[in-house]
Amino acid sequence: MVVITRRRSSARSARTVGSNAVIVGAGAVLVCLLAWELLARGPLAGGPFPTVGAIAGGLAGLAARVSFWSSLAETVLTALVGLGLAIIAGVVLGVVLGSVEFVYRSCRLIIEALKPIPPIVVMPLVLLLLGPSTEMGMFLVFYGCLWPVLIQTVVGVRDADPVLIDTARSFGFGRFQRAVRIVLPGAAAFIVTGVRIAGAAAFVIAVVSELVGGAPGIGRDLFVAQNAGLYAEMYALVFVMGVVGLAFNTGLGAFEKWMLHWHPSVRREVVA
Amino acid sequence: MTEVVAEPNTPERTEQRLVVDELRKTYGAGVEAKTVLDGLSFDVRSGEFVCVVGPSGAGKTTLLKCLAGLLPPTSGTSYLDDTPIDGPPEKLALVFQEYTRSLMPWLTVAKNVTLPLVNKGVSKHEMRKRAEEALDAVGLTDVPGKYPWQLSGGMQQRVAIARALAYQPEVLLMDEPFASVDAQTRFELEDLALSVRERFGITVVLVTHDIDEAVYLADRVVVLGASPCQVREIIDVDLRGPRDQVETKAQRRFTELRSRVFELIRAR
Ligand SMILES: Nc1ncnc2c1ncn2[C@@H]1O[C@H](COP(=O)(O)OP(=O)(O)OP(=O)(O)O)[C@@H](O)[C@H]1O
Numbered sequence: 001m002v003v004i005t006r007r008r009s010s011a012r013s014a015r016t017v018g019s020n021a022v023i024v025g026a027g028a029v030l031v032c033l034l035a036w037e038l039l040a041r042g043p044l045a046g047g048p049f050p051t052v053g054a055i056a057g058g059l060a061g062l063a064a065r066v067s068f069w070s071s072l073a074e075t076v077l078t079a080l081v082g083l084g085l086a087i088i089a090g091v092v093l094g095v096v097l098g099s100v101e102f103v104y105r106s107c108r109l110i111i112e113a114l115k116p117i118p119p120i121v122v123m124p125l126v127l128l129l130l131g132p133s134t135e136m137g138m139f140l141v142f143y144g145c146l147w148p149v150l151i152q153t154v155v156g157v158r159d160a161d162p163v164l165i166d167t168a169r170s171f172g173f174g175r176f177q178r179a180v181r182i183v184l185p186g187a188a189a190f191i192v193t194g195v196r197i198a199g200a201a202a203f204v205i206a207v208v209s210e211l212v213g214g215a216p217g218i219g220r221d222l223f224v225a226q227n228a229g230l231y232a233e234m235y236a237l238v239f240v241m242g243v244v245g246l247a248f249n250t251g252l253g254a255f256e257k258w259m260l261h262w263h264p265s266v267r268r269e270v271v272a
Numbered sequence: 273m274t275e276v277v278a279e280p281n282t283p284e285r286t287e288q289r290l291v292v293d294e295l296r297k298t299y300g301a302g303v304e305a306k307t308v309l310d311g312l313s314f315d316v317r318s319g320e321f322v323c324v325v326g327p328s329g330a331g332k333t334t335l336l337k338c339l340a341g342l343l344p345p346t347s348g349t350s351y352l353d354d355t356p357i358d359g360p361p362e363k364l365a366l367v368f369q370e371y372t373r374s375l376m377p378w379l380t381v382a383k384n385v386t387l388p389l390v391n392k393g394v395s396k397h398e399m400r401k402r403a404e405e406a407l408d409a410v411g412l413t414d415v416p417g418k419y420p421w422q423l424s425g426g427m428q429q430r431v432a433i434a435r436a437l438a439y440q441p442e443v444l445l446m447d448e449p450f451a452s453v454d455a456q457t458r459f460e461l462e463d464l465a466l467s468v469r470e471r472f473g474i475t476v477v478l479v480t481h482d483i484d485e486a487v488y489l490a491d492r493v494v495v496l497g498a499s500p501c502q503v504r505e506i507i508d509v510d511l512r513g514p515r516d517q518v519e520t521k522a523q524r525r526f527t528e529l530r531s532r533v534f535e536l537i538r539a540r
């Protein structure tokens with residue numbers, strides 16, 4: 001009784017908190033904008049801090065330019081392709097590594113050694129090989145996203161329920177069929193977590209590869225705007241990055257819900 | 273499917289389906305070695321319902337896993353229709369002791385039931401038909417679109433049984449299938465097991481540690497001793513008439529058989 005009541009009321013309060021959160025969040029944004037505006041007009045006037053109005057103008061200017069949209073598309077494509085390839089490679093390698101003990105033992109050390117190397121450290125080498133190109137950006141995103149997906153997949157595969165495996169074996173399922181029909185869905189919760197971590201990093205790495213490595217995209221535009229002293233445009237680009245990053249995470253969250261609708265962490269018990 | 277033979281000792285009945293010959297299983301090696309099955313021998317005739325009883329930890333699950341071809345025995349062999357079992361045989365289905373864990377939580381009930389058919393070259397239409405039939409046989413017709421975790425324990429067990437039935441096995445192995453449901457559901461599921469045997473004419477080997485259940489269900493009861501286990505005795509269950517939860521259990525013979533099995537299990 002108590003539990004039910006509490007659950008009901010917490011569900012209701014969660015909803016009110018939800019709408020409250022939007023109001024509170026919007027309020028905080030307004031306060032920040034106001035503070036920025038005051039600083040930009042007052043003590044920091046004349047420095048590299050354009051007013052909110054100027055930034056909005058920069059944003060409008062960007063939106064009117066075709067080159068901005070192609071840059072944005074370039075960056076998003078770099079992030080998505082790199083992430084997509086990392087997911088495919090990470091899951092396939094992860095299943096092999098996780099299900100064949102010998103391969104797992106042989107590769108563990110290599111993975112442990114490579115995992116902590118951030119993508120920016122391998123950038124000089126990749127720059128030498130691929131130049132400041134979209135491919136370079138894609139490779140860096142791939143490299144950065146591979147490890148979380150791979151490691152989570154390995155953990156998920158090794159966590160597979162032996163009862164499910166035996167069940168599948170008793171149906172006469174071979175190794176491949178077990179991997180695809182039992183092990184992979186069973187590891188989905190782990191894999192999706194890996195994809196979320198990777199997805200959050202993908203866009204950031206894409207921007208960094210452009211900003212530092214000079215690959216085409218809004219990261220490079222940002223670098224150019226900064227050097228040219230076009231501060232309104234620079235902050236407009238930063239704002240765009242924030243929005244795109246948020247969209248990335250929201251999309252991944254929805255993906256997670258969709259993939260794991262059956263999983264205890266996501267599912268809602270339906271009354272029969 | 274062959275016709276169901278209800279009367280014991282008719283000629284068709286004596287045909288041997290499953291033969292267990294000096295089965296021995298030792299887990300681990302060296303000082304860790306633990307012998308669980310210590311040379312088991314018995315056989316199961318075609319269409320027969322055999323219950324294996326033994327104390328907890330005796331090695332009943334180990335025995336069924338060996339029969340299902342999931343676990344290689346250390347020595348000895350079991351045969352299904354004269355073919356040595358060295359991998360999961362196609363004609364055989366196993367209902368696991370941990371049935372809730374053996375259902376895929378990401379598949380609906382209907383998809384769970386048809387999962388074993390995916391590489392048997394069965395058409396989509398045929399799959400749907402078999403799922404309907406199997407779910408109907410276990411008395412679950414209104415849940416095919418639900419997920420296993422939306423069902424009660426007893427219903428999940430029915431799904432596991434339905435899945436085994438959809439596979440259309442000739443031999444059905446069940447590992448303590450009714451151990452974790454309430455008494456009422458348990459009686460229903462026991463009668464379900466009997467009706468399934470009648471309806472599909474399959475051979476059933478059911479493991480249990482419940483003596484009443486074993487005597488009620490079985491044509492013969494294989495009594496196992498404590499681990500490392502051997503066959504203590506094989507008892508013919510000669511009860512009158514079709515099994516009925518009230519009538520059968522009221523027979524004097526039922527009580528006698530029960531006491532006999534109990535004594536065998538208790539004996540050291
Ligand atoms: N994989 C394993 N490795 C080592 N020992 C095992 C393994 N599986 C089972 N055993 C041991 O074998 C013995 C028999 O186990 P088993 O599960 O076959 O018993 P059971 O008769 O099915 O018991 P219960 O009635 O409790 O289900 C137990 O002592 C158990 O600890």
Ligand SMILES: [Mg+2]
Nearest residue numbers: 332333369447
């Ligand atoms: Mg057991």
